[in-house]
Amino acid sequence: MCACVTGITNLPIVYVSICLNLGPLTTVLLSAPVLKEKISWSSIIQAIVSFFGIVLIVIGSNQAEPNPELYTNKSSTERIVS
Numbered sequence: 001m002c003a004c005v006t007g008i009t010n011l012p013i014v015y016v017s018i019c020l021n022l023g024p025l026t027t028v029l030l031s032a033p034v035l036k037e038k039i040s041w042s043s044i045i046q047a048i049v050s051f052f053g054i055v056l057i058v059i060g061s062n063q064a065e066p067n068p069e070l071y072t073n074k075s076s077t078e079r080i081v082s
Contacts, residue, residue, distance in 0.1 A: 018054055025050050 008016050028047045031037045 021054050
């Protein structure tokens, strides 16, 4: 538990989001070989859609440009004035 909290607080939010969103996909993919459950077509389609959603998150995070104003020590009122 401590390692999970440390990882979440130290990693960028994009990577944390990817890891959290991969949970249901991993559960579906491992349920067949580990639990010997039959995977329905709707589960397969949902897994594919969620995978492409995660891909969109990664692509969007790579194309986003950081805002340099967020990394300055100015207060919010100083940013508005200047």
